Amino acid sequence: MSLRRTEAVLARFGFDRYMLLLVLTVVLATVLPARGAAAVILSHVTYWVISLLFFLYGAKLTTATILAGLANWRLQLSVLALTFVLFPILALALKPLSLIWLPTAIGAGILYIGCMPSTVQSSIAFTAVSGGNVAGAVCAASLSNLIGVVLSPLLFALLIPQGSGYGIEPSAIWKIVQQILLPFALGQLCRPLLAGWLARHRTATTIVDRGSILLIVYAAFSAGVVAGIWQVMSAPSLAILLGLCALLLAAVMGAAMLMARVAGLDHADLMAVLYCGSTKSLATGLPMAGILFAGQNISLIILPLMLFHLLQLGVCAVISQRVAARLEPRAAA
Structure with missing residues (x-):
């Protein structure tokens, strides 16, 4: 079977190149983690890459949409x-269910999933494939992330128990504003100058987008491997965590469908609600975690978000393909 055909088969189940690269990045961090001076340099590079990522998000977002x-x-x-x-x-x-079998940091990570904003690129892409309201999805996902920059850490601070060891310092909110919100606002201001260039160089911006996430994943799991993450998380523990993530995703997807129907939304809006309302952003969650949980067991905290992100991509890919297949005969008629 050719490489392209293999990729096409895997894509039907949501396993695209990006997902495979995420998995391979974790493997690389496990085999060859950054240590010592390399880890320090990596942390500085990661900081500026995150700022660049959100600057580009701001420059690409159209106010009219x-x-x-x-x-x-x-x-x-x-x-x-x-x-x-x-x-x-x-x-x-x-969270209490996870604490029966899994470390405390994993319980904090599950709570962290719940506080994150929606995905942007993937939820819009799945909405488009499913014949959904793309403009509505762009607005919903973007608005979710703008609000989430401030609301997500506040929600987590409100819900995490006192004395759990995973609290958030008030100064972390200002650091998030500096590293994420200010570059985004600067990108919006520079949009008139950069919009044309960004439209002509979509591949370059995609590489920065995906590459920055892979870099953050490598940095976080390098620190985790050095701290002994895989001595704490065995294969059965990973299976339990994946099951809990699947349960959470299924519950939210069911609620999204029910809410959309009760609200009287048509098919196009229902698809936007399903994908934007049931997915969580790795692109926002990882940089934010690096600020909020600096010096803590960050690799274990972000592990639930990593697994949830991979799971949501796979499930949404399958759903969007099936919805698209049902719409094809109607479009032909």
Whole structure:
């Protein structure tokens, strides 16, 4: 079987090149982790790469699309309610269950999933494949991330028990604003100058986008391997964690479908709510975790988000392909 055909088969189940690269990055960090001076240099490089990533996010986001999407208030409120109300409640309910079998840091990581904003690129892509409201999805995902820069750490600080060892320093909020929100705002201001260049060099911006996430994953898991993460997380523990992530994803997806139907949304809006309301952003979650949990067991805390992200990509890919297949006969008629 050729490489392209193999990739096409894997893509049907959500295993694209990016997912494989994420897995390989974890393997690389396990076999060859950054140590000593290399780890220090890597932390400095990662800081500026994150700032560049959010600068590009700001430069790529069109204000007109956001304003058009805000007009569909039922869609926007549905996504925000799922992302910042239902998700944290479900994660809070699931956390005590995780503590029966898994380390305390994993329980904090599950709660961290619940507080994260929605994905941007993948939720928009899945919405488009499923014949959904792309403009509404762009607005919902972007708005979720803008709000999440401030709301996500505050939610986590509110929900994490006192004395758990995973609290958030007030100064961390300002660090997030400096490293994430300010570069994003600067990108928006520079958009008139950069919009044309970014449109002509989509491949370069994609490499920066995906490459920065891989770099953050490598840095986090390098630190975890040095600290002995795989001595704590055995194969059965990983299987249990994956099961808990699947349970969380299934519950939110079911709630998203029900909420959209109760709100009387049509197919296009329902798809946007499903994908934007049930997914969580690795691109925002990893940089934020590096700031919030500096000096703590960050690799264990982000492990649930990593697994949830891979799982959501696979499940959403399968759903979008099936929805698209059902829509094809209608489009032909």
